[in-house]
Amino acid sequence: MTITTLSRQNVQALTPYQSARKLGGNGTIWLNANEYPTSPMFQLSGKDLNRYPEPQPQAVVQGYANYAGVPPENVLVTRGGDEGIELVIRAFCEPNQDAILFCPPTYGMYAVSAETVGVACKTVPLTADFQLNLTEIKPQLEGVKVVFVCSPNNPTGNLLKRSDLLELLQLTAGKAIVVVDEAYIEFCPQATLAKELKNYPHLAIIRTLSKAFALAGLRCGFVLANAELIQILSKVIAPYPIPVPSADIAEQALQAENIALVQARVQEILANRQWLAEALADLPQVENVYHSEANYLLIKCQDGERVFKALWEQGIILRDQNKALNLQNCIRITVGTREENERVVETITILK
Ligand SMILES: *Cc1c(COP(=O)(O)O)cnc(C)c1O
Numbered sequence: 001m002t003i004t005t006l007s008r009q010n011v012q013a014l015t016p017y018q019s020a021r022k023l024g025g026n027g028t029i030w031l032n033a034n035e036y037p038t039s040p041m042f043q044l045s046g047k048d049l050n051r052y053p054e055p056q057p058q059a060v061v062q063g064y065a066n067y068a069g070v071p072p073e074n075v076l077v078t079r080g081g082d083e084g085i086e087l088v089i090r091a092f093c094e095p096n097q098d099a100i101l102f103c104p105p106t107y108g109m110y111a112v113s114a115e116t117v118g119v120a121c122k123t124v125p126l127t128a129d130f131q132l133n134l135t136e137i138k139p140q141l142e143g144v145k146v147v148f149v150c151s152p153n154n155p156t157g158n159l160l161k162r163s164d165l166l167e168l169l170q171l172t173a174g175k176a177i178v179v180v181d182e183a184y185i186e187f188c189p190q191a192t193l194a195k196e197l198k199n200y201p202h203l204a205i206i207r208t209l210s211k212a213f214a215l216a217g218l219r220c221g222f223v224l225a226n227a228e229l230i231q232i233l234s235k236v237i238a239p240y241p242i243p244v245p246s247a248d249i250a251e252q253a254l255q256a257e258n259i260a261l262v263q264a265r266v267q268e269i270l271a272n273r274q275w276l277a278e279a280l281a282d283l284p285q286v287e288n289v290y291h292s293e294a295n296y297l298l299i300k301c302q303d304g305e306r307v308f309k310a311l312w313e314q315g316i317i318l319r320d321q322n323k324a325l326n327l328q329n330c331i332r333i334t335v336g337t338r339e340e341n342e343r344v345v346e347t348i349t350i351l352k
């Protein structure tokens with residue numbers, strides 16, 4: 001009997017999430033995790049650390065509620081958006097019985113979080129234009145307790161049609177939770193479903209400070225949902241999920257002056273995305289630059305592996321999507337600083 005065989009069978013079988021950081025690389029230019037390219041400056045305000053933190057730091061809850069335009073009882077603060085994903089599965093899915101459903105190619109954590117707790121995954125691929133295939137989803141909903149959709153979708157970058165999301169919410173009413181992952185919503189804020197919360201008690205929205213807020217190192221995310229759903233998630237969350245230093249900086253990050261800064265940085269990323277998309281589209285090695293509403297671009301190359309490896313060797317670390325469903329020869333590139341984007345284009349240009 002080894003320690004490995006003592007572990008649960010589904011854990012033995014689990015393929016862990018390949019985080020950008022774990023994949024390594026000798027990078028000087030990191031464009032593989034959709035982070036903001038530079039760090040904002042915050043200072044800890046020197047709060048006591050001998051006491052446990054507030055289970056739900058009130059100033060952070062209120063600050064995010066104001067920002068998102070929802071009442072504070074519709075907000076749960078989590079250890080990154082990823083914890084929100086896991087909480088919904090743990091609170092709603094019976095192990096070895098219920099399933100989640102998601103639509104690849106999409107974010108990898110839905111599958112990892114479900115498999116870890118012994119919940120089955122059903123998949124219905126996105127259509128050729130990366131939209132929901134509702135005709136195929138409908139007959140698959142039996143036994144499904146949570147449906148995960150991601151808009152803008154990671155790694156494709158497009159928004160899911162609002163009418164499809166609303167139809168999905170109709171189809172699942174009273175049967176399953178619909179989680180809309182809005183990790184990148186700051187790059188297209190008009191597309192949020194936050195205003196729909198009052199119409200759908202089974203809607204949960206995932207948010208994070210890791211992307212547009214430029215605070216991936218803080219590990220702070222949110223679930224937005226109606227009070228009843230938030231109360232259920234509160235039962236299964238760890239007692240003190242948000243460390244005092246994280247809550248301190250999150251509170252500062254949610255003040256009006258800083259939100260104005262975030263919005264200015266978003267405009268800069270959008271301008272740089274446009275520049276990068278146009279420059280990449282001109283390269284003979286690049287077959288397609290997909291339309292993006294987020295801070296990254298998905299491109300299809302003639303030979304994706306060659307482009308990915310050549311840049312890797314130059315210290316430019318991108319995210320290879322070759323193994324993702326229907327994304328052969330595709331690479332995801334985070335929009336970096338103007339200089340970083342120029343390096344990407346130059347390096348691909350001189351590939352023969
Ligand atoms: C980055 C990301 C998240 C959450 O990331 P955290 O750092 O855990 O907040 C959730 N969903 C998607 C699609 C993401 O890309």
